[in-house]
Amino acid sequence: MRMLTFANRNAKEIIRDPLTLFFGLGFPLVLILLLSAIQANIPVDLFEIAHLSPGIAVFGLSFMTLFSATLIARDRSSSLLQRLYTTPLTPLDFILGYTLPIIPFAVAQSICCYLVAIILGLEVTVNILGAVLFIIPISVLFIALGLLCGSVLNDKQVGGICGALLTNLSAWLSGTWFDLELVGGVFRKIAYALPFVHAVELERAVIRGSYADIFPHLWWVLGYAAVALLAAVLLFLRQMKKGNAT
Amino acid sequence: MDAIKIEGLSKRYGDLIAVDGLSLCIKEGELFALLGVNGAGKTTTIKMLSCLTAPTQGDAYLHGNSICKDTAAVKTLIAVSPQETAVARGLSVRENLQLMCGIYGFESDKKTAKIKELTALLDLKEVIEKKAGKLSGGYQRRLSIAMALISEPKILFLDEPTLGLDVLARSDLWDIIRSLKGKVTIVLTTHYMEEAEALCDRIAIMKDGKLLICDTAANIKAVAGTDNFEQAFVQIVKGAGK
Ligand SMILES: Nc1ncnc2c1ncn2[C@@H]1O[C@H](COP(=O)(O)OP(=O)(O)OP(=O)(O)O)[C@@H](O)[C@H]1O
Numbered sequence: 001m002r003m004l005t006f007a008n009r010n011a012k013e014i015i016r017d018p019l020t021l022f023f024g025l026g027f028p029l030v031l032i033l034l035l036s037a038i039q040a041n042i043p044v045d046l047f048e049i050a051h052l053s054p055g056i057a058v059f060g061l062s063f064m065t066l067f068s069a070t071l072i073a074r075d076r077s078s079s080l081l082q083r084l085y086t087t088p089l090t091p092l093d094f095i096l097g098y099t100l101p102i103i104p105f106a107v108a109q110s111i112c113c114y115l116v117a118i119i120l121g122l123e124v125t126v127n128i129l130g131a132v133l134f135i136i137p138i139s140v141l142f143i144a145l146g147l148l149c150g151s152v153l154n155d156k157q158v159g160g161i162c163g164a165l166l167t168n169l170s171a172w173l174s175g176t177w178f179d180l181e182l183v184g185g186v187f188r189k190i191a192y193a194l195p196f197v198h199a200v201e202l203e204r205a206v207i208r209g210s211y212a213d214i215f216p217h218l219w220w221v222l223g224y225a226a227v228a229l230l231a232a233v234l235l236f237l238r239q240m241k242k243g244n245a246t
Numbered sequence: 247m248d249a250i251k252i253e254g255l256s257k258r259y260g261d262l263i264a265v266d267g268l269s270l271c272i273k274e275g276e277l278f279a280l281l282g283v284n285g286a287g288k289t290t291t292i293k294m295l296s297c298l299t300a301p302t303q304g305d306a307y308l309h310g311n312s313i314c315k316d317t318a319a320v321k322t323l324i325a326v327s328p329q330e331t332a333v334a335r336g337l338s339v340r341e342n343l344q345l346m347c348g349i350y351g352f353e354s355d356k357k358t359a360k361i362k363e364l365t366a367l368l369d370l371k372e373v374i375e376k377k378a379g380k381l382s383g384g385y386q387r388r389l390s391i392a393m394a395l396i397s398e399p400k401i402l403f404l405d406e407p408t409l410g411l412d413v414l415a416r417s418d419l420w421d422i423i424r425s426l427k428g429k430v431t432i433v434l435t436t437h438y439m440e441e442a443e444a445l446c447d448r449i450a451i452m453k454d455g456k457l458l459i460c461d462t463a464a465n466i467k468a469v470a471g472t473d474n475f476e477q478a479f480v481q482i483v484k485g486a487g488k
């Protein structure tokens with residue numbers, strides 16, 4: 001099938017980039033180890049493993065944004081996309097072809113993250129499986145953000161916006177590093193108007209096994225994912241129609 | 247039947263008119279050259295004909311399919327080798343060719359046969375397992391052309407195909423193009439006048455987006471009153487500037 005051939009190519013491009021392994025798997029694991037080490041010396045509730053690991057799992061997804069945005073931005077500048085636009089691939093093939101291959105990476109990343117968490121003392125329950133499953137809708141949000149950025153930015157800008165800005169935003173506004181309740185005020189309001197903290201609280205609820213508490217967070221995540229995906233599709237189509245790279 | 251019928255095709259970029267009311271017909275199986283100095287509008291014309299960019303005005307029909315309305319049908323007919331080398335850099339030569347086969351939905355037998363045929367045709371055998379991004383410019387170019395040929399198009403657009411090729415590869419490529427003559431309709435652009443003259447059935451010369459002349463090389467020379475094609479080209483392009 002056309003779309004799968006294209007998706008397969010995208011998966012290969014990502015997996016062959018050594019940065020993928022480093023940032024996609026290595027970095028989140030280093031973080032979780034580091035923060036747990038701090039927690040072992042100066043106990044903080046926030047860094048308690050059942051609380052911390054969902055935050056890191058979601059934070060790691062911001063690298064999925066970076067991967068998808070980089071891939072698209074590079075393709076746009078290399079005129080490979082121009083060639084592919086003249087083939088029978090449809091816009092839907094392109095969008096699915098860029099989105100689907102990144103989902104397994106996201107799942108693999110969260111599995112690694114929770115495995116390390118288990119080693120560090122996270123209680124092994126079936127909820128961990130649930131947490132990995134709920135990573136899928138959350139990852140669609142992050143991938144869509146990448147599709148969106150990759151459609152409007154060039155590959156240098158992608159490094160800055162997705163690599164630096166978005167990873168920081170998703171970190172500071174997610175309630176992983178510090179308790180948003182302690183900061184309060186406008187900062188807390190902004191955080192709760194954005195999807196990141198909701199994604200983390202969704203994961204935390206699943207890990208706790210209190211499935212009733214996943215609402216309204218799930219709606220926030222799905223809502224933002226839908227909006228991001230729609231915007232990504234529109235922007236992708238726009239640059240496709242314009243027919244010129246960058 | 248006309249393989250390509252262009253009717254008043256124009257493209258504007260803001261104030262700049264890249265292609266200005268282009269009208270011409272290209273017959274099935276014809277080898278057709280688009281010539282013109284830098285910025286004449288050749289690439290823009292090919293981009294419009296291959297549905298990469300929408301015309302501001304006018305339309306063109308490829309085997310009767312409008313490039314504005316029947317883009318899906320047009321895309322099944324054509325293949326393009328863009329002016330810039332267009333390969334997936336992270337994939338090997340073989341994987342690049344497989345990618346194109348997959349996009350066109352070839353069965354695995356056909357896939358293997360086609361890849362074998364094209365690697366032989368473009369002399370890519372020694373580098374077949376190498377990453378495209380690691381190849382020299384000329385080899386990337388060959389791969390880029392192989393990727394266009396592999397889909398068995400009815401109409402083939404080659405935008406400066408010989409750019410960056412060494413003398414031997416260039417002459418090989420022209421042999422390949424010659425062998426396709428009559429079977430595939432080919433529209434190509436080049437800055438090598440002698441190539442266009444020796445190989446193409448008809449030649450169109452463009453300047454500032456306008457078509458200056460479209461005829462056989464012999465007739466173009468006759469119009470310019472010279473028996474040197476390059477001189478004829480220079481005269482016609484310079485004459486239009488006045
Ligand atoms: N995307 C674009 N935006 C704005 N102007 C453009 C764009 N693409 C092309 N042009 C302009 O249109 C004109 C025609 O460009 P085109 O690329 O078609 O020329 P060309 O004949 O292929 O030249 P060359 O021999 O250098 O490849 C040029 O003046 C160019 O600057």
Ligand SMILES: [Mg+2]
Nearest residue numbers: 288289290329
């Ligand atoms: Mg050009």
